[in-house]
Amino acid sequence: xxxxxxxxxxxxxxxxxxxxxxxxxxxEVGKDWRxxxxxxxxxxxxxxxxxxxxxxxxxELVTVLEGRLSLxxxxxxxxxxxxxxxxxxxxxxxxxxxIHGGTTRWLYGYD
Numbered sequence: 001x002x003x004x005x006x007x008x009x010x011x012x013x014x015x016x017x018x019x020x021x022x023x024x025x026x027x028e029v030g031k032d033w034r035x036x037x038x039x040x041x042x043x044x045x046x047x048x049x050x051x052x053x054x055x056x057x058x059x060e061l062v063t064v065l066e067g068r069l070s071l072x073x074x075x076x077x078x079x080x081x082x083x084x085x086x087x088x089x090x091x092x093x094x095x096x097x098x099i100h101g102g103t104t105r106w107l108y109g110y111d
Contacts (some may be wrong), residue, residue, distance in 0.1 A: 001051050001056065005015070007047075009051045011014070012076075012078075012080075013093050014073055014076070014078065014086060014088070014089075015078050015084065015085075015086055015087075016081070016085045016086075016087075017081075017083075017084050018053070018084065019063065019083060019084060019085035020032075020055075020063060020073075020085065021083060022082045023065075023066075023082070024063065024064070024065045024066075024082055024083055026040070026042065026065060026107060029063050029107050030107075031070075032100040033061055033107075033109045034070065036111075037111045038059075038061050038109035038110060038111050039109040039110050039111075040107055040108075040109045041107065041108060041109065042065075042105065042106070042107055042108075043105070043106050043108060044103060044104075044105050045067075045098040045103065045104050045105075046047045046103055047098055047100060047101060047102060047103070047104075048097070048098060049097070049098045049104075050095065050098075051095060051096045051097075052095040052098070053094075053095055054093070054094055054095070055091060055092070055093055055094075055095055056085065056088075056090055056091075056110065057090055057091070058090050058110040058111050059087065059089055059090050059111045060081060060087075060088040060090075060094075060108060060109065060110055061086065061087060061088070061107075061108065061109045062080065062085070062086040062088065062096070062106060062107065062108050063080075063083070063084065063085050063086075063087060063100070063106065063107045064080050064081055064082050064083070064084055064104065064105075064106045065082060065105040065106055065107060066103070066104060066105045067081075067082070067098060067100035067102060067103060067104025067106070068080055068081050068098070068099050068100040068103060068104060069096055069097065069098060069099065069100075069104055069106060070096070070097045070099045071086055071095070071097075072094060072095045073086075073088055073089075073091075073092050073093075073094045074092045074093055074094070076111070080090050082107075
């Protein structure tokens with residue numbers, strides 16, 4: 001059952017809808033993530049770009065700046081839009097796909 005955290009809605013322990021205000025300020029996200037011990041970098045993906053079956057030895061955060069991403073984490077699928085934050089636990093098999101009709105810009109960071 002979703003629950004509210006301020007203006008954001010916690011959908012699962014892996015997905016927080018509306019964690020960041022739109023339009024998303026990358027500086028605000030970076031500041032938030034650094035305070036939580038995460039890096040913050042940008043990916044820009046064309047329509048249909050896929051990153052499949054990755055596994056990392058660190059936790060990862062993802063936030064969409066513009067567009068939409070489909071993320072599959074250990075077999076569970078999520079759709080993330082601008083302002084949403086996704087947590088990918090270390091050791092989880094995960095894939096990311098740009099499902100937006102245009103370019104999707106997104107942030108990722110590791111702890």
